[in-house]
Amino acid sequence: MRKGRRSTKNVVFICTALFMVGVAGSRPLIPLYANDLGAGHAEIGLIVALFSVLPLFLSIKTGRVIDWIGIKSPLIASIGLGALSMIVLAFYGTLAGVYLSQVLAGFSQLVFVLSMQAYSGQFSKSKLREYFIAVFSIAVAAGSFAGPLAAGFLSDSFSYGTAFLTLGLVLAGMLPLSLFFSSEKDKEADEAPKKKEGNAFQLLRMSDLRKAVLVSSIGLLAKDTYIAFFPLLAADKGLSASMIGVIVALNAGAGMFIRTFLPWISQHLKRDRIITISILIAGLMYMLNPVSDHLIWLSALSLILGFCTGICQPLTIFATIIALPKERVAEGLGLRLTFNKLTQILGPLSLGSLSGAVGMSGVFYACGALIIAGSVHPDRYLFLMKKKKVISH
Numbered sequence: 001m002r003k004g005r006r007s008t009k010n011v012v013f014i015c016t017a018l019f020m021v022g023v024a025g026s027r028p029l030i031p032l033y034a035n036d037l038g039a040g041h042a043e044i045g046l047i048v049a050l051f052s053v054l055p056l057f058l059s060i061k062t063g064r065v066i067d068w069i070g071i072k073s074p075l076i077a078s079i080g081l082g083a084l085s086m087i088v089l090a091f092y093g094t095l096a097g098v099y100l101s102q103v104l105a106g107f108s109q110l111v112f113v114l115s116m117q118a119y120s121g122q123f124s125k126s127k128l129r130e131y132f133i134a135v136f137s138i139a140v141a142a143g144s145f146a147g148p149l150a151a152g153f154l155s156d157s158f159s160y161g162t163a164f165l166t167l168g169l170v171l172a173g174m175l176p177l178s179l180f181f182s183s184e185k186d187k188e189a190d191e192a193p194k195k196k197e198g199n200a201f202q203l204l205r206m207s208d209l210r211k212a213v214l215v216s217s218i219g220l221l222a223k224d225t226y227i228a229f230f231p232l233l234a235a236d237k238g239l240s241a242s243m244i245g246v247i248v249a250l251n252a253g254a255g256m257f258i259r260t261f262l263p264w265i266s267q268h269l270k271r272d273r274i275i276t277i278s279i280l281i282a283g284l285m286y287m288l289n290p291v292s293d294h295l296i297w298l299s300a301l302s303l304i305l306g307f308c309t310g311i312c313q314p315l316t317i318f319a320t321i322i323a324l325p326k327e328r329v330a331e332g333l334g335l336r337l338t339f340n341k342l343t344q345i346l347g348p349l350s351l352g353s354l355s356g357a358v359g360m361s362g363v364f365y366a367c368g369a370l371i372i373a374g375s376v377h378p379d380r381y382l383f384l385m386k387k388k389k390v391i392s393h
Helices: 003-026 029-036 041-050 053-069 072-091 095-120 126-157 160-172 200-205 207-236 241-260 262-268 271-288 295-323 326-374 378-392
Strands: none
Touching: 003 029, 003 072, 003 095, 003 126, 003 160, 029 041, 029 095, 029 126, 029 160, 029 207, 029 241, 041 095, 041 207, 041 326, 053 072, 053 095, 053 200, 053 326, 072 095, 072 160, 095 126, 095 295, 095 326, 126 160, 126 241, 126 295, 200 207, 200 326, 207 241, 207 271, 207 295, 207 326, 241 262, 241 295, 262 295, 271 295, 271 326, 295 326
16 A cells, blocks of 8 residues: 555544544434433434434435535535534524534534545545545544543533533544545546436446445444434433443444454355344344343443444445446445435434333334344345245246
């Protein structure tokens, strides 16, 4: 690997990790903060869903813009919006401020993630793509580990406002790092033959892309529902904000740890089998959370769930990139994120409303059952049924 690539790898890692510290660090605090401001469980579900509203409608268009102008300007814009979203939380202690902050934070994360994933997927050599995707994925997990941990202790030791302001300053401090990225697109990507662009949803004709999108949505449901609703479940069990932050950080730390061993795991097990087993175990971990009251058991469940969700996302990112034509990588990643964001909206809204009838424990049982159902591959069984019919004829 050339020296330039090596230094860029370090910038990608640091930039991604710091961004996730800022944005991911705030997410476990949002339900608790909104609850303190008087929001009910259904309204908290709405607030969590707002994070994904703009990305749902703008993911594909944002991907096309990044394909067209490169990653530098969108990267700078995403960092600025992310910092602004935290500053709004710090200085406007109302539910209206929380609503606005979540809209800004969700869009900033969309632009940042698409920019970094597009950068990672622009290289013509498969080894380089895999390398930068791995760097990006580990950095996401590292930031998602450190962010909730630091934010939980800051909110307990000082206040929610201090925690949000600190996260905003971390994001603002990233702006100089974004200048290390070139405003020009990589030549290797430019040399790829251009094809006529069509409707982004036509990309779903590729079976590998459809599978990647489905698995990504299920994995994200498992990850984000835990971040959104576990703090409320744990608060009902009497845990403090700092302890909740530690448990959520353990979840992210497990994801970071397992990703370092993912190449070895992939060599010894088939990709479909890895994904199916991880989704099945994730669903079981959800259903065990309501019946676990001790800090140690809740931490163990968080770790195992983190291992499972940490496997899904890197595999689906790489599967998405290799299935796409090089000139439409960011657009295709935007399509994947569109379905992810649809999941992130429908999940909190429906589960938040459900909590009014069945409580937080019921939410975890329902989500666990849904995730377990997602581990079943209906097309495989349909194929077997069709094959039997052919044989019987």
